[in-house]
Amino acid sequence: MSKLRMGVVGAGLWGANHAHAFNTLPETELVAVCDVDETRAAKMREATGAAVALTDYRALIARDDIDAISVATPDFTHSPIILAALKADKHVLSEKPLATTVAEAEEIAAAARASKGKLMVDFHNRVNPVMAGLKAMVEEGQIGLPRHGMARLSNTQFVPFDMLSWAAKSSALWFLGSHLVDILRFVLADEVVRVYAVTRKGLLAAGGVDTADVHQSILEFSKGTIVTMENSWILSRDNPSLVDFKLELVGDKGQVQADPTHNGGLRRVGEGGLRYADYIGVVPTGSTRIGGFVFESIARFVDSVVRGDPLLADAEDGLANTRILAAIETSAASGRAVDLS
Incomplete structure (x- = not known):
């Protein structure tokens, strides 16, 4: 072939x-x-x-x-x-x-x-083992109907100041929130129908990166789940990992907590303090x-x-994702909730 x-x-x-x-x-x-x-x-x-x-x-x-x-x-x-x-x-x-x-x-x-x-x-x-396991738990009804939750996907200041030369043309919402919104849609098998968001700006702009420091958003899903979501680019550089990723869902029969931020089994202490290494995102293999x-x-x-x-994930998933992120931006700018239904 x-x-x-x-x-x-x-x-x-x-x-x-x-x-x-x-x-x-x-x-x-x-x-x-x-x-x-x-x-x-x-x-x-x-x-x-x-x-x-x-x-x-x-x-x-x-x-x-x-x-x-x-x-x-x-x-x-x-x-x-x-x-x-x-x-x-x-x-x-x-x-x-x-x-x-x-x-x-x-x-x-x-x-x-x-x-x-x-x-x-x-x-x-969607193929992160932690998130795939979380989705399976929800699908199997292990926590019942998810009622509410919190989701955080944020970076240390290294990302906007040092890693991305184009950070001022984006934000933590687009760079990180796109991942988080998608995994919430994926895990819950549901659509966002309403958002409310606030944002703050100042620290990054003072350092020459003219974009928002953080977006805090509330996402309402069609089946009733409410999730509070954080996307920040101003976490301390002293964090052991440049990403902080957490997701918790509370259902009527239980709750589930996921922390794929790091793989705590592999830790290094040296210059810069404690650091975590990734050993599930990219792993060694044969040729x-x-x-x-x-x-x-x-x-x-x-x-x-x-x-x-x-x-x-197809074009329709990408379109739904962009609609939600754009609605979050609109809500943050207007100070009002935005309906997507």
Whole structure:
């Protein structure tokens, strides 16, 4: 069987994950990499062994030797790349969020319905073992009907100040809330019908990153569950992990608590104090396999294209996600609740 010929758009940290997966899976071949920075594109080509390095995603999409692309560019840049690929009937794996405006997300969803190519959004926490276990508990009725809950997905200040050069053009809501909203929809198998949110700004802006410090949101679901959600970019750098991820649900028969923030079995104490290492997101494997839920999510895209398996998350999931995040922004700006029904 011929291999699925891949192109990766975006030569940053997550683009490197995509390239590694496509270089390792036996069903795929990494043909080309693309980045607006020519030097970065060239370095990625050299590191991955891809045949071609490009600076224009349109040139990549136009190639006859590309069957599918993955989009690992900043949050606010996804839409034109995805639309061009779908118009060319290429398969597309996009990092979250699908788009940062509802109009763009609606346009993408319509394009996905019309295209011969498949579109998957890389909501990789759907295959995070902790979250998969949480979903199973809820589905099996172990806590009864979920009545209320709290969810936190926040970063230390390292992320907006040091890790992301484009943080001022995004926020913790779009960068992290997109994951959290999706996993709540996934675990509860329910839709958000109403949101109320507040935000605060000051610390990041004073440091030269002009975006919100934190969004605090209340999400009401159609079956009655109420979840309080936090997305912050100002946690202390002294935290043992740059991410803090917690989810608790209280039902009428019990409650469940998930903390996939870190893997406490592997700890390092040294300069900077206590630090946790990840050993479930990315795990070592043999030369023809990938491991951990980060890579597993990418592999699910390949499974769908090559074998016809269901997409892990499709364009409609991406659209629903963007609608909720946009409603949170509207609520925070207006000081009023926003209905999505």
